[in-house]
Amino acid sequence: MPRFLMTVVLLLLYVPWAQGQTQMPSDDRAGDRAYIRQAESDWAESTASNDVSVLERILADDFVGVEIDGSHYSKASAIKDYRTHPPEFTFNHLNQVEIRFYGDAAVAQGNEGWKKKDGTVGKFKRDGKWQVVAAEDLVPSATHATP
Numbered sequence: 506m507p508r509f510l511m512t513v514v515l516l517l518l519y520v521p522w523a524q525g526q527t528q529m530p531s532d533d534r535a536g537d538r539a540y541i542r543q544a545e546s547d548w549a550e551s552t553a554s555n556d557v558s559v560l561e562r563i564l565a566d567d568f569v570g571v572e573i574d575g576s577h578y579s580k581a582s583a584i585k586d587y588r589t590h591p592p593e594f595t596f597n598h599l600n601q602v603e604i605r606f607y608g609d610a611a612v613a614q615g616n617e618g619w620k621k622k623d624g625t626v627g628k629f630k631r632d633g634k635w636q637v638v639a640a641e642d643l644v645p646s647a648t649h650a651t652p
Contacts, residue, residue, distance in 0.1 A: 534606055537604075541604050541611055541613050542599075542602055542604065542613075544562075544563045545613055546598075546599040546602075547559045547562075548563060549597045549598060549599040549617045550598065552597045552619075553592050553594040553595060553596050553597050554592065555587040555588070555590075555591070556587075557584050557588060560580065560583050560584050560587065561584065564580040567580075570583065593622055593623075594619050594620065594621055595621065596619060597619040597620075598618050598619070599615060599616075600617060600628075601615050601616060616628055
Protein backbone atom coordinates (compact mmCIF):
# COMPACT_ATOMS: atom_id res chain seq x y z
CA MET A 506 0.00 0.00 0.00
CA PRO A 507 2.70 2.62 0.82
CA ARG A 508 4.40 1.95 -2.53
CA PHE A 509 1.11 2.61 -4.37
CA LEU A 510 0.60 5.88 -2.50
CA MET A 511 4.11 7.03 -3.27
CA THR A 512 3.57 6.27 -6.96
CA VAL A 513 0.39 8.34 -7.00
CA VAL A 514 2.12 11.26 -5.31
CA LEU A 515 5.03 11.14 -7.72
CA LEU A 516 2.68 11.06 -10.69
CA LEU A 517 0.67 13.99 -9.36
CA LEU A 518 3.85 15.99 -8.89
CA TYR A 519 5.37 14.92 -12.20
CA VAL A 520 2.42 15.52 -14.51
CA PRO A 521 1.96 19.26 -13.80
CA TRP A 522 5.71 19.76 -14.04
CA ALA A 523 5.90 17.91 -17.34
CA GLN A 524 2.97 19.85 -18.77
CA GLY A 525 4.53 23.11 -17.66
CA GLN A 526 7.76 22.20 -19.38
CA THR A 527 6.12 21.33 -22.72
CA GLN A 528 3.42 24.01 -22.83
CA MET A 529 5.10 27.13 -21.53
CA PRO A 530 8.37 28.36 -20.02
CA SER A 531 8.38 28.59 -16.22
CA ASP A 532 8.68 32.39 -16.24
CA ASP A 533 5.24 32.73 -17.92
CA ARG A 534 3.80 32.55 -14.39
CA ALA A 535 5.87 35.45 -13.05
CA GLY A 536 3.02 37.95 -13.47
CA ASP A 537 0.56 35.54 -11.86
CA ARG A 538 2.95 34.94 -8.95
CA ALA A 539 3.43 38.68 -8.45
CA TYR A 540 -0.33 39.33 -8.45
CA ILE A 541 -1.07 36.50 -6.01
CA ARG A 542 1.76 37.52 -3.68
CA GLN A 543 0.54 41.13 -3.70
CA ALA A 544 -3.07 40.05 -3.08
CA GLU A 545 -1.96 37.91 -0.12
CA SER A 546 0.11 40.81 1.24
CA ASP A 547 -2.75 43.29 0.76
CA TRP A 548 -5.14 40.94 2.57
CA ALA A 549 -2.77 40.56 5.52
CA GLU A 550 -2.25 44.33 5.74
CA SER A 551 -6.00 44.97 5.49
CA THR A 552 -6.62 43.21 8.80
CA ALA A 553 -4.99 46.18 10.52
CA SER A 554 -6.74 48.85 8.43
CA ASN A 555 -10.11 47.16 7.79
CA ASP A 556 -9.75 48.21 4.15
CA VAL A 557 -12.93 46.71 2.69
CA SER A 558 -11.80 47.47 -0.87
CA VAL A 559 -9.15 44.74 -0.54
CA LEU A 560 -11.76 42.10 0.27
CA GLU A 561 -14.05 43.35 -2.48
CA ARG A 562 -11.18 43.10 -4.98
CA ILE A 563 -9.58 39.78 -4.12
CA LEU A 564 -12.31 37.53 -2.68
CA ALA A 565 -14.63 35.68 -5.07
CA ASP A 566 -18.35 36.16 -4.47
CA ASP A 567 -18.62 32.46 -3.52
CA PHE A 568 -15.53 32.59 -1.25
CA VAL A 569 -15.60 30.39 1.86
CA GLY A 570 -12.98 30.99 4.55
CA VAL A 571 -12.14 28.87 7.56
CA GLU A 572 -11.43 30.56 10.89
CA ILE A 573 -8.84 29.16 13.31
CA ASP A 574 -11.69 27.64 15.35
CA GLY A 575 -12.95 25.76 12.28
CA SER A 576 -16.00 27.95 11.64
CA HIS A 577 -16.68 29.17 8.11
CA TYR A 578 -17.16 32.69 6.82
CA SER A 579 -18.14 34.22 3.49
CA LYS A 580 -17.00 37.26 1.56
CA ALA A 581 -20.13 39.11 2.71
CA SER A 582 -19.55 38.27 6.38
CA ALA A 583 -15.86 39.27 6.15
CA ILE A 584 -16.82 42.63 4.67
CA LYS A 585 -19.50 43.11 7.33
CA ASP A 586 -16.96 42.29 10.06
CA TYR A 587 -14.49 44.84 8.67
CA ARG A 588 -17.23 47.48 8.59
CA THR A 589 -18.64 46.83 12.07
CA HIS A 590 -15.64 45.85 14.23
CA PRO A 591 -12.49 47.85 14.85
CA PRO A 592 -9.32 46.01 13.87
CA GLU A 593 -7.49 44.23 16.69
CA PHE A 594 -4.12 44.44 14.90
CA THR A 595 -1.62 47.27 14.82
CA PHE A 596 0.00 45.51 11.88
CA ASN A 597 -0.12 42.21 10.06
CA HIS A 598 2.54 41.54 7.41
CA LEU A 599 2.94 38.70 5.00
CA ASN A 600 6.30 37.09 5.79
CA GLN A 601 6.48 34.55 2.99
CA VAL A 602 4.20 32.77 0.58
CA GLU A 603 4.72 29.72 -1.62
CA ILE A 604 2.58 29.67 -4.73
CA ARG A 605 1.97 26.46 -6.68
CA PHE A 606 0.06 26.21 -9.93
CA TYR A 607 -2.17 23.36 -11.03
CA GLY A 608 -3.35 24.21 -14.53
CA ASP A 609 -5.62 27.25 -14.20
CA ALA A 610 -5.68 27.02 -10.38
CA ALA A 611 -3.13 28.18 -7.84
CA VAL A 612 -2.57 27.41 -4.16
CA ALA A 613 -0.86 30.00 -1.97
CA GLN A 614 0.52 28.96 1.43
CA GLY A 615 2.44 31.28 3.69
CA ASN A 616 2.69 32.89 7.07
CA GLU A 617 2.19 36.29 8.60
CA GLY A 618 3.74 38.19 11.49
CA TRP A 619 1.53 40.52 13.48
CA LYS A 620 1.14 42.80 16.47
CA LYS A 621 -2.16 43.33 18.23
CA LYS A 622 -3.25 46.62 19.75
CA ASP A 623 -2.79 45.05 23.21
CA GLY A 624 0.94 44.63 22.41
CA THR A 625 0.85 40.89 21.72
CA VAL A 626 3.13 39.93 18.84
CA GLY A 627 3.57 36.70 16.99
CA LYS A 628 2.69 34.48 14.12
CA PHE A 629 -0.53 32.61 13.61
CA LYS A 630 -0.16 29.53 15.79
CA ARG A 631 -2.47 27.57 18.05
CA ASP A 632 -1.39 26.62 21.57
CA GLY A 633 2.16 27.67 20.70
CA LYS A 634 2.51 25.33 17.73
CA TRP A 635 1.55 25.16 14.08
CA GLN A 636 -1.44 22.95 13.34
CA VAL A 637 -3.45 22.12 10.26
CA VAL A 638 -6.69 24.07 10.46
CA ALA A 639 -8.09 23.48 7.00
CA ALA A 640 -7.83 21.12 4.06
CA GLU A 641 -9.82 20.95 0.89
CA ASP A 642 -10.17 18.30 -1.79
CA LEU A 643 -11.89 19.37 -5.00
CA VAL A 644 -13.13 17.76 -8.15
CA PRO A 645 -13.70 20.43 -10.82
CA SER A 646 -17.21 20.44 -12.24
CA ALA A 647 -19.55 22.70 -14.15
CA THR A 648 -22.06 22.80 -11.30
CA HIS A 649 -21.70 23.33 -7.58
CA ALA A 650 -23.32 20.95 -5.13
CA THR A 651 -24.88 22.58 -2.08
CA PRO A 652 -24.07 20.83 1.20
